[in-house]
Amino acid sequence: MKIRIYHVMIIIFFLTLFFIFYKGLKNSNIYTPNLSIKKDIPIFEAKLFDSDNFISSQKIFEENKFYIMNIWASWCAPCRVEHPFLLELNNQKNIEIIGINYKDKIENAKKFLKEFKSPYELIISDKDGLISIEWGAYGVPETFLIHNGKILKKYVGPLNINSLSEIKRLIK
Amino acid sequence: MRYLKYFIIIIILFNFTLLNAQDKNLESKITKNLRCLICQGQSIYDSDSEFAISVKLLVKKKLNEDFSEKEIYSFLRDKYGEWILYDPQFNKNTYFLWLLPILMFLIGGAIIFKTFIIKKN
Numbered sequence: 142m143k144i145r146i147y148h149v150m151i152i153i154f155f156l157t158l159f160f161i162f163y164k165g166l167k168n169s170n171i172y173t174p175n176l177s178i179k180k181d182i183p184i185f186e187a188k189l190f191d192s193d194n195f196i197s198s199q200k201i202f203e204e205n206k207f208y209i210m211n212i213w214a215s216w217c218a219p220c221r222v223e224h225p226f227l228l229e230l231n232n233q234k235n236i237e238i239i240g241i242n243y244k245d246k247i248e249n250a251k252k253f254l255k256e257f258k259s260p261y262e263l264i265i266s267d268k269d270g271l272i273s274i275e276w277g278a279y280g281v282p283e284t285f286l287i288h289n290g291k292i293l294k295k296y297v298g299p300l301n302i303n304s305l306s307e308i309k310r311l312i313k
Numbered sequence: 314m315r316y317l318k319y320f321i322i323i324i325i326l327f328n329f330t331l332l333n334a335q336d337k338n339l340e341s342k343i344t345k346n347l348r349c350l351i352c353q354g355q356s357i358y359d360s361d362s363e364f365a366i367s368v369k370l371l372v373k374k375k376l377n378e379d380f381s382e383k384e385i386y387s388f389l390r391d392k393y394g395e396w397i398l399y400d401p402q403f404n405k406n407t408y409f410l411w412l413l414p415i416l417m418f419l420i421g422g423a424i425i426f427k428t429f430i431i432k433k434n
Contacts, residue, residue, distance in 0.1 A: 154420070158413075172350040172396055244363060270367030271374070277392040279350045279364045 174277070180292050182210075182285075183275040190242050190250070190264035201263065207236040207312045208287040211261070212273055214245040215253035217281040223299035227260040230305065236312050240264040243273055243281045286311060336376060343372050343382055346399050347389065356399065 186197045202208055209230060213220040231238055240261035242250050247266075254261075267273055276285065277295075284296040286308055293311060296304050344358035349365045357365045357372075368389070375385050389397050401407045 151420070151424070171353065172348075172393070175394065269370055270363060271371055274367055274371055274392060279393070 172279070174279075174295065174297055180277075182287055182290055182292060185272055185275050187241075187265040187267065187272050190240070190247070190266045196263075196265065201239060201265075202287060202290060204289055206288070209236060209238045209308070210241065210276070210285040210287060211238060212241045212243050212267075212276070212278050212281050212283045214243045214281050215249040216245065217243075219299040220282045221257070223282055223284075223301070224257045224260070226300040226302075226305045228258060230308060231260040233309065233312065236308075237262045241267050241272060241276075243267050244270055339382065340369075340372055340376060343376075343385055344369055346386075347372075348397050348399055350393065350397065 182198065182202060184198050186195050188195055209227070211227060227238060230236060238260050240259075240263070242264055244267065265272065273279075273283075276283070280297070282299055284300055284304075285292050286294040286296075294307070300308075341358060345356050347357040347368060349355045349357050349360040349362060349368075351364050352360045352362050355365075357368045372385060375388065380388070386398060386402075390402075395401050395406065401410065403411055
């Protein structure tokens with residue numbers, strides 16, 4: 142009897158292990174970021190896009206105001222896709238759009254803005270990608286919705302009609 | 314006296330190179346333990362993607378600012394989660410991962426002990 146219980150326990154143990162590993166096989170092995178994070182915005186100092194002056198993050202974001210922080214580059218094709226949505230968001234009264242120009246040539250970035258219009262209130266330059274790392278970003282485009290010094294929502298990849306309506310709903 | 318001067322200069326130069334080499338070793342060690350998030354199956358050390366280039370630069374910068382290896386891991390874990398580390402830390406999410414091999418070893422050992430040694434006696 143004792144031996145039987147012992148065998149059954151071993152079988153149950155290995156079956157549990159098998160079940161855990163079998164479930165683990167179905168997990169994605171691609172990085173999936175946490176998109177609804179209420180994290181504090183990072184503190185950093187960055188060069189302004191069109192001048193040699195530097196600005197600190199504390200001076201950019203005011204309390205009780207909604208901000209969109211958008212990481213973009215002229216060489217990034219999906220940024221062109223999301224641009225009309227940013228322009229539409231720019232028409233909203235209670236939100237300001239801040240751009241981070243990611244690893245870009247200033248002439249190309251200026252041409253891009255001239256061609257497609259700028260939705261940005263302020264643009265900061267991220268030549269080496271270190272500011273984007275401070276934001277926990279790993280590519281372009283990425284967009285963050287910010288309120289009261291906290292990141293309310295993160296959008297990886299280009300904005301679309303769904304994310305646009307979600308942002309509009311959240312800032313109401 | 315002149316030889317002593319040359320000797321001291323050589324020693325200083327040699328030590329600078331050694332210091333640099335140690336920094337480089339640590340930099341490689343750290344970047345080899347970081348997963349490139351946009352390229353499957355590659356470490357930051359192996360990858361030449363824009364993201365990996367930036368992380369390599371960040372590790373170098375943090376080392377220059379006297380950050381320790383653990384502090385760099387903790388900074389990146391805070392930004393990207395546990396997934397960025399190849400060698401996950403021992404915490405409540407990874408207890409099972411770390412303790413399972415020991416548990417299996419103990420159970421396996423107990424089975425062998427019971428079947429072969431006790432039965433033999």
